[in-house]
Amino acid sequence: MDFSGFDIALIVLAALVILVLFKGIKTVPQGFNYTVERFGRYTKTLTPGLSLIVPFIDAIGAKMNMMEQVLDVPTQEIITKDNAIVAVDGVAFFQVLNAPQAAYQVAGLQSAILNLTMTNIRTVMGSMDLDELLSNRDAINERLLRVVDEAAHPWGIKVTRVEIKDITPPANLVESMGRQMMAERDKRAQILAAEGLKQSQILEAEGRREAAFRDAEARERAAEAEAKATQVVSEAIAKGDPQALNYFIAQKYTEALTRIGSATNSKVVLMPLEASSLIGTLGGIGEIAKEVFGQSGPTSAQRPASRPPVVRGDN
Template sequence: MGFTGFDVVIPVLVVLVLLILFTGIKTVPQGYNYTVERFGRYTKTLSPGLNLIIPFIDRIGAKMNMMEQVLDVPTQEIITKDNAIVAVDGVAFYQVLNAPQAAYQVAGLQNALLNLTMTNIRTVMGSMDLDELLSNRDAINERLLRVVDEAAHPWGIKVTRVEIKDINPPANLVDSMARQMMAERDKRAQILAAEGLKQAQILEAEGRREAAFRDAEARERAAEAEAKATQVVSEAIAKGDTQALNYFVAQKYTEALTRIGSATNSKIVLMPLEASSLIGTLGGIGEIAREVFKNDGSSTPQRQAARPPLVRPGETS
């Protein structure tokens, strides 16, 4: 049985139809978006899954990765505001949100984003002093993120993070900074020591002032007591009572002898004492004692001894 031309055409048509169907069926993996171009013009975007296009009329334009991606920023030298040269590198994280814009609004997406990030790093960090640059890394990252994300927005890109990894000043500048830090720490230590010495001196002066005040107060109290005693004796003398005067003189005399005898710098004391004065004073003390015992009702009557007369210096008894 021979094959006719129709028998040959049918298999060929079936194979051709299958090829056309397979050509029009497109499978998009998860995390990607494909753009479709018809005669070179963008028509639609294929989402992840099974999609159909018109064979030989539509074709896949760009396969865009919609996942968050990492862009490594190479090391570059930056001149700060105070003319210090530092080497800086970083990293940027971005994500494509609009596949057609990322595919058709910019040529070479990663290269454009890399140059944009490097340029803004030089701009932002070049406007700062070295000390501010080293101490405000979080503020630098935030400012870079805001500037780069705003510039990349027309490309359908969302910059999620920009981080400065390393800031490396020259070796001589690092040594200068270390010496400056040590000098600053020494300065703070000297200031603290001076403050401590000042406080100690203030406390010591306040202690001396308090002690002087208390000594003066004690002397004032003693003077008041002495004045009071003198007033009492004066009033007693004015009333004709000489016993208080004898007691007062004997007490002062005894205290003076006690101070002279207890002095450590004297071994022998030569004093011109008149016996009559001393006997008279002691007689006054004995008279006071007799008066006390005579007025005491509980004691038994005793023979009163005659009071020795007061002998003044220069007189004979």
């Protein structure tokens, strides 16, 4: 089959149209942005979907991933403020917010972020003591995030998280830390025991003070009662009533005999008392009873003399 010149021209024109369409129509997948360059100069950014560019004049410059990305930070040795050497690794999360800035403000975006993160890890963690380093990981992550995000902001990216995964001190340092921890716990136990002993002694002293106060108060009230009784007897005597004095003496005498008789270390107690004194005292008691109850009884002169009393204890 022979083709004429017109047929060949149509075929060439159709191929050219297809080539132009292929060069001018661009499809951008979801999660990406494409930069467009005209003669090597940035002109615009293509968003996800179907877009048209000028064929053979415009070209796709950079294909930027706009999704959040994970960047693994390799292990590196860090010297802390107190000269301890620890091995640290981590992970960084970032997202491109401005495709042109990320494409043209820095060469090798991921490498730049990685080196920036590693450098700031050494700076931040190197300014802290080892104990602070091990106990304040959240504070370290927050500080790293703030510093790295601020430094990477001109590149059109947002650093969303910076996490320290592992902090590994040397083996000898870990052993020393274990001994230090045990010593600290023993110290705390001794302090708690001393505090407990102190509290118990304070409570015991307060108990003794309270008991002494109550004993003194009881003695004071007893003395007040004794003084009141003595005052009453004195007033009765002053009014010409001697029976009150006889009753008071008889009561004291009876109490003295009770205390002597109840002694646990006495078996037989001989008391060389005068019979007349005892009879006189008992006679006073009888007179008091006679006046109170109106009963008649033998007077002190009618009672026979008694022998000196003998008080026997428990055998």
